[in-house]
Amino acid sequence: MIGQQGVIQMPNNNFFANREGLRAKHVILHGTAGGSSAQNIASYFAQTQGTNNPVSSHYVVGQDGTIVQCVSESDGAWANGILTAGHASFWDTSINPNNTTISIEHVKSATDNSNALTPAQQAASFKLIADICDRWQIPKRAADGSGGITGHFSLDPVNRSNCPGPYNWNALWAYLNGQSTTPPQEENIMIELSTPGVSQFWAPSADGYWRCIAPGHDHRVGGDILSFYKRFGNSGLCGLTYLGLPLTDEFVPKSGTSAQFFEHGVVVRDPNRVIDRPAGLLSTEHCYLAHLDSGFAQVLVSQPLTTPLNGKIKSLEAQLSAAQNTGGDPAEIAALQAQIAAHQATITTLQAQAVASAAKIQQAIALLQK
Ligand SMILES: [Zn+2]
Missing domain, CATH: 1.20.58 (Methane Monooxygenase Hydroxylase; Chain G, domain 1)
Known part of the structure; x- marks a missing residue:
């Protein structure tokens, strides 16, 4: 397959061969509106081969930054459906847009695509987009008639207005502008159950939760607190390294909040900042560590x-x-x-x-x- 080096390849047959003679000039970003990993989404694409609704995309980017390629960049993946009323005016209604676009799916667990990208996912997406633009001489800017980058919403505002959902476009433009002179971005580390060393302590549980299997620590972690735990510290084994094992299940110290004790710290989930407002906390971050000297x-x-x-x-x-x-x-x-x-x-x-x-x-x- 023509495309990104060093990514996982899980090809399917849901594409127009050789773009039916056309050439890629736009990159289209999508959100999966459900699903848990890039590999799972790629498997799903393969399962739709020969059905009434075969679908695919060139790439899928997982929340852990894993990239899977499913279709060669030289072929037209079946990702964009049809143009609907209100589409951006530069789309040529006489051409199937799948033949002129390269599509990237981003794994988002929420069915309304409301998840923000994880730092690892964003870093992988930005680098992939930059490399695609270099391979096909696609302009590194917001799409117009001569090419560029946009979301599925641009083609199908009727059914896909929330595809890809939240995406840090401003950071993408800044990255692409600086990209020719600035080396690749900092690394963002996130653990999963498959990360070596993690499964000694954690096993999968219902609803995407993790259950601690270490003796004396039989508690579950999920939702925002699990997301925080997977990323916390951005080095080593993140939360496992810096927070350790759970001492409690999640409980509610105050209405609208929850908290959980770990061996090395107390994580508070407080999206509305009811309990505290730590300096510098990003607005997209729902969790932080509790004060131990009060509260x-x-x-x-x-x-x-x-x-x-x-x-x-x-x-x-x-x-x-x-x-x-x-x-x-x-x-x-x-x-x-x-x-x-x-x-x-x-x-x-x-x-x-x-x-x-x-x-x-x-x-x-x-x-x-x-
Ligand atoms: Zn889409």
């Missing part, structure tokens, strides 16, 4: 230590109020007050010094939920 994480971590003291304070307060009501000995009253103050000071100290452990946190969450 729910500090209270939860320290609660197994502070609960007995709070019990003592309650009993001392009862004695104090009894002594005050009966006109008790002023020295006795002062001594009770001093004991209460001392316990309160100890609580403050314990909260500041609290050290997380699985058993303590589990007890604390049980207490919180009572």
Whole structure:
């Protein structure tokens, strides 16, 4: 197949051979509106061969940055369907656009394509687009009649207005402009269950969750927190390296948020910034690490230590109020007050010094939920 070097090849027969004599001059970006990996999407394309709705694209870019090529760039992949009302005016309605375009699918799990690209996926997509443009002398800019890059929405605004969905076009243009003089972008690292070293600790679970299989850590991680865990740290084994194993399941510290304790930190999922607003947090990032010196994480971590003291304070307060009501000995009253103050000071100290452990946190969450 003519195309990108070093990518996985999973060819299918859903294409117009040799573009029926035409030449590629546009790159069309798509979102898969479902699916989990580039390989799965490529398998799906192959399964549609010979059916009533055979489809394909030249490339599929996975959320982990994996690129699979399914159709040679010299052939016309069946990716773009038909032009519909409201399409960009430069499309020539007398020509099947599949014969003049190179299509790139981006794996997005949401059926409305609402996912942003992962950093690894974006880096792979940008490089692939730049290389395609170089191979076919396609202008590295927004599409017009003479060529360029656009989304499926440009051809089929009736049915594909959200294809590819969120895509960082401004960053793409900046990348393509600087690309002739700037070496390739920084690497973005993301772990998957297939990443060597990960499956010792994690196994797949329902709904795309991971279940920790290490003894004593039988908890699940999913959704935004899993996405955060896969990327956190951007080196080594990301979340497995820097956050470690889960100590709890996901729970709700505050309405509209959730959180999860790991051995090395507490992840908060807070898309609306109800709990905190860390400096520099990207608007597309739903998760961050919890404060340990204040707030729910500090209270939860320290609660197994502070609960007995709070019990003592309650009993001392009862004695104090009894002594005050009966006109008790002023020295006795002062001594009770001093004991209460001392316990309160100890609580403050314990909260500041609290050290997380699985058993303590589990007890604390049980207490919180009572
Ligand atoms: Zn599409």
